[in-house]
Amino acid sequence: MTLPVKIAVSGARGHMGRAILSALADDPAFTHVCSIGRTGGDGLVDRSVAIEAADVILDFSTASAAAELAELCAERNGPALVIGATGFESDELERINRAASKVAIVCSGNFSIGVNMLVGLVAQVAGTLPAETWDIEILEAHHRRKVDAPSGTALMLGEAAADGRGVALSSVERRSRDGMTGERPAGEIGFSVIRGGGIVGEHSVMFAAGEEVLTLSHSALDRGMFARGMFARGALAAARWVMGRTPGEYDMQDVLGLTRKS
Numbered sequence: 033m034t035l036p037v038k039i040a041v042s043g044a045r046g047h048m049g050r051a052i053l054s055a056l057a058d059d060p061a062f063t064h065v066c067s068i069g070r071t072g073g074d075g076l077v078d079r080s081v082a083i084e085a086a087d088v089i090l091d092f093s094t095a096s097a098a099a100e101l102a103e104l105c106a107e108r109n110g111p112a113l114v115i116g117a118t119g120f121e122s123d124e125l126e127r128i129n130r131a132a133s134k135v136a137i138v139c140s141g142n143f144s145i146g147v148n149m150l151v152g153l154v155a156q157v158a159g160t161l162p163a164e165t166w167d168i169e170i171l172e173a174h175h176r177r178k179v180d181a182p183s184g185t186a187l188m189l190g191e192a193a194a195d196g197r198g199v200a201l202s203s204v205e206r207r208s209r210d211g212m213t214g215e216r217p218a219g220e221i222g223f224s225v226i227r228g229g230g231i232v233g234e235h236s237v238m239f240a241a242g243e244e245v246l247t248l249s250h251s252a253l254d255r256g257m258f259a260r261g262m263f264a265r266g267a268l269a270a271a272r273w274v275m276g277r278t279p280g281e282y283d284m285q286d287v288l289g290l291t292r293k294s
Contacts, residue, residue, distance in 0.1 A: 035061055037275055040086035040111075042068040042101060043093035044076070048116060051260035052090055055268055062268060068093075068101075083108055088271040092116045099124040102131035112136040112274045114267055116143055132281035138274045140284045143266030147185055147235070150250045151192045152290025154237050157248065158196030163219040166239050168193050173226035173234040181225045182207070189237050193221050 039056060043049040044067035056064045065085045069076025079101060082089060088111055091098045098117040105113055115128065118141045128139060142148065158168065170193070172186040182190075187201075194201035197219070206222045216222075226234075233252035238245060266284065273287045285291045 036063040037061060037271060038063055038065045038085065038087040039271060040064075040066045040068060040077075040082035040089045042079075042082070042089060042091040042097065043117070044068070046092060047260055048092040048263065051264040052092065052267060055261060055264040059268060061272065079104055083111060086111050087275050088112045088114060090114045090116070090267055090271060092267075095120040095124050099127040102128045102135070102137060106131035106134035110135055112271075112277065113138070114270045114274060115139040116141070116263070116267055129281055132279060134279050136274050136277035136279055136282065138270040138282045138284070138287060140270070142185060142188065143263040143270065143284065144250075144252075145262075145266045145269065145284075145288065146250050147188075148266070148284035148288055149290070150235070150237070150248055151188055152285050152288060153248055154189050155192040155196040155285075156290070157239060157246070158193040159198075160196075161239055161241075161246075163197055166241050167216060167220065167222075169222045169224065169238040169240065171224045171226070171234075171236045171238065173228070173231045175230050175232065176227055178227060181227070182223045183225075183233070183235070185233070185235055186223060186225075189235060190221055190223065193237065 039062050041049055041052050041064065044053060053064060056062050066077045066082050067075065068079050068082045083105060089101065091101055091113060095117050098115045102113055105111060112135055115137060128137060131137065170186050170189050172183045174183060190201050190205060194204060201221065204219050204221050206220050232254060236247055236249040238247045270284065270287045274282065
């Protein structure tokens with residue numbers, strides 16, 4: 033890999049885009065060559081200019097813009113892409129998947145290295161411990177203003193646990209318990225949710241057997257700029273990893289070397 037890696041940023045005016053630019057300025061392994069705007073101007077360049085200039089494009093814009101950018105990169109057989117946009121429709125995901133036949137793309141809704149390490153470890157442990165004797169419970173806690181439950185990260189952990197066991201999460205999940213629920217069925221993956229005060233974010237996955245309990249956990253310490261900086265560092269790790277990769281669609285599990293081998 034030739035250093036420094038030339039990076040273009042799409043969505044540079046947003047919170048995450050600004051965090052990416054700050055992280056780039058502090059890391060000599062990268063150089064920021066341009067930021068993308070649809071019409072150029074105001075320090076922004078057209079996507080075609082960025083495609084020619086960059087080794088990797090980091091996209092934290094919108095789902096529709098990310099899908100369009102992936103198609104443009106595929107038409108020119110590069111550069112590689114790291115996509116952190118969220119809220120994709122199914123057709124947009126299909127377009128990115130098709131583009132990945134021509135270029136390497138890392139796509140993730142969460143670039144926290146700690147969270148992604150936890151996701152990978154949960155899948156490995158769930159695939160090792162038998163479902164007949166080890167129950168899985170996912171506990172998450174957030175501040176009182178969070179409006180969705182379980183959190184997206186908790187659901188990622190549930191998917192990882194289900195994937196490790198080779199089942200669909202929808203077939204084994206239990207989102208709540210109340211009243212006479214009966215005995216817990218083997219293989220169930222349970223979720224528990226806490227909302228209160230200013231809790232930033234706590235996620236734990238408990239593997240409970242009759243004689244012992246194993247707990248894997250992650251704690252976020254800040255919701256603001258520090259958290260965005262954490263995600264930016266993960267995105268740059270993905271950019272460093274994806275440069276020069278063969279075409280394909282990857283995620284942070286691949287970046288961290290945690291992808292389960294079949």
